[in-house]
Structures are given as C-alpha cells and as structure tokens.
Amino acid sequence: MAAAEPGMKQFNGGGGAAPDAERGRFPHCVVWTPIPVLTWLFPIIGHMGICTSTGVIRDFAGPYFVSEDNMAFGKPVKYWKLDPSKVYATGPNAWDTAVHDASEEYKHRMHNLCCDNCHSHVALALNLMRYDNSTSWNMVKLCFFTLLYGKYVSIGGFVKTWLPFVLFLGVIVTVVLTLHLR
Numbered sequence: 001m002a003a004a005e006p007g008m009k010q011f012n013g014g015g016g017a018a019p020d021a022e023r024g025r026f027p028h029c030v031v032w033t034p035i036p037v038l039t040w041l042f043p044i045i046g047h048m049g050i051c052t053s054t055g056v057i058r059d060f061a062g063p064y065f066v067s068e069d070n071m072a073f074g075k076p077v078k079y080w081k082l083d084p085s086k087v088y089a090t091g092p093n094a095w096d097t098a099v100h101d102a103s104e105e106y107k108h109r110m111h112n113l114c115c116d117n118c119h120s121h122v123a124l125a126l127n128l129m130r131y132d133n134s135t136s137w138n139m140v141k142l143c144f145f146t147l148l149y150g151k152y153v154s155i156g157g158f159v160k161t162w163l164p165f166v167l168f169l170g171v172i173v174t175v176v177l178t179l180h181l182r
Helices: 094-106 118-128 139-149 155-180
Strands: 029-034 046-051 057-062 065-068 078-081
Touching: 029 139, 046 094, 046 118, 057 094, 057 118, 078 139, 094 118, 118 139
Parallel strands: none
Antiparallel strands: 029 046, 029 078, 046 057, 057 065
C-alpha cells in the first residue's frame, strides 16, 4: 500500500478522508441534524443525509428535491462513519454511484414524513451499494444505528439536540409537581 500524501487526512479503517465538521465534509458518512420542534419533543428523530466519498452531503429535503451540501434543517450535528470496504456492489466507484442513483430516484418522489422521507433515501443508497452485504436497510434501522454509532460533531451539537428536550421535560415536571402539591 502506498504511503499517504503529507497533510492528507486519514480515518480509521477502510481508507479515505476523515470527517471535517469545520468544512462540512463527512466522507462515507450518514449525517444527522435536529428538526425544530419534532426533535425537541423526540430527540432521536431528526433529518438525515448521506455523503459521497468526497464528503458532499445529499439529503431528501422535500417533495421532488434532493439537496446537495445544504441540509434542509441546518448543518449536521451528528455523523455515523461507515467503512467503504463493506460496500459489496460491483463497479467502479460503487459508493458514489449508489448515492447518486438514490438521489436521482428521490428527485421523482413525493416526501412523506412517516413513510418515504430522508431516512428512506439514505436506506435506498445503502441498499443499492449493498452496504455490509445487506439490502434490508430501512428508516427504523438507520434511526437506531445512528443513535448507537453516531458521534456528535461538537459539544454544541449535543446541546442543540438535547437541551430543548430537557427544558421541555423540566417544564412538564414543574407543572405536574405544582399541580400535585396544591
């Protein structure tokens, strides 16, 4: 294996560049950001995208629209680094081809918050590339894997996700205790 060029960022396992939150580049990652109000009430629910091998973010942002490098609800606060060596699809540049094909498919779909959404777009990309030799990726599996394996880009990302929920919970507990102690 050839030595990496000086100054080139590497990540553990599989080769490629490391996530760079400052530049907004997350090669071979699933990225996540909170959805105002919805995430405040249910902090594990948010908006998801998938990145190309160069870190360009693709996300199903609304009906018939897949954005590029401009997530619908802001910059990613969490990412799940995937290993490109676990792509079982054949052909040159299978990762980017799968992300492209999934994005092209979702440019022709109506967005549905519950059934056909940003998570479904990411699942299709992973199914097309046969990530981890699987074609059973779905929105529920992605939600839990991102919760378990995702890393926050910063402490601020963690706070942006959990503080509104904690404040909301605090208000509810305060109201309940106030009414109960009367």
